[in-house]
Amino acid sequence: MDLQLTNKLALVTGSTAGIGLAIARRLAAEGARVIITGRTEARLAEARAAILQETPQAEVRGVAVDFGQADEVTNLLKEVPRVDILVNNVGIFEPKPFAEIPDEDWLRFFEVNVLSGVRLARQYFPLMLAQNWGRILFISSESALQIPQEMIHYGTTKTAQLAVARGLAELTAGTAVTVNSVLPGPTASEGVEEFLKKLAGDGKTREEAEADFFAHARPSSLLKRFITPEEIANMVAYLSSPLAAATNGASVLVDGGVVRSI
Incomplete structure (x- = not known):
């Protein structure tokens, strides 16, 4: 399928x-x-090399930015004044008992997880409306709908992303601009792999640790395994394309069936 994303x-x-x-x-x-984007030039170089290894003809460049610093976001906007597709993926998470989460953590989580997307959309969204085409995607989480008790601050920011996305979508009526959220479930990211290694260090194999996680921590999962980043990326690529014109203001689950909803 040609997703019509060339250039x-x-x-x-x-x-x-x-x-x-x-x-x-x-x-x-x-x-x-x-x-x-990434926080260091070294990580950006590694990521760019990985993309070019798979797609040698790709046009890809990196910009170093810490989304917890408003001035660095301002510099990014100066360097990249317009885009056709904005994928707000950057985010932080950290398990912590609710009573031990200070104001500073709440503010830090909102700064990175919510305001990063708001600041970028504030510049790019009007330009998309002016050209009558654009895509904005917020990579939220199933935690936006099922707030995890071990990181309430994280879940709250993911819910806030849904609100921002839906509000922006309301402003696109009658245009060819769409704004959607994607809600991944438990995904095999770097952090998850480290988590599984720690569990495996307790005498379990990786496979046993994964099975234990879905038996006790996410028992509602229908997939019964961690989602791959590529499976999330497939949905994002589709929603970024002209083919997804009829999907707007939506919260799209890619969660392996963790969320029990109709």
Whole structure:
């Protein structure tokens, strides 16, 4: 299937590993010109090399930015003044008991997980409306719908992303611009692999640790395994394309059936 993304300019935040890198690779493979972001030049170089190894003809460049710093986001916007596709993927998470989460953590989580996307959309969204085409995607989480008790602050920011996305979508009525959220379930990211290694260190194999996780931590999963970043990227690539014109203001689950809803 041709997703008709050739020469579209896409910015993917937090894209040197995991879901973000998988999205950047998929968009590049579809012919999009891709801008990746990360906190260090070294990670950006590694990610760019990985994309070019898979798609040698890809046009991809990196911009170093810490999305927890407003001035660095401002510099990114100056360097990348417009895009056709914005994928707000950057995010942080950290398990912590609710009573031990200080104001500083709440503010830090909102700064990175919510305001990063708001700041970028504030510049790019009006330009998309003016050209009458564009795609904005917020990579949220199933935790937006089922707030995890071990990181309530994280889940709250993921819910806030859904609200921002839906609000922006309301402003697109009658245009060819869409704004959607993608809600991954438990995904085999770098952090998850480290988590499984720790469990395996307790005498379990990786496979046993994964089975134990889905038996006790995510028993509602129908997939019964961690989702791959590539499986998330496939959905994002479709929603980024002209073929997805009729999907707007949606919260699209790619969660392996964890969320029990109709």
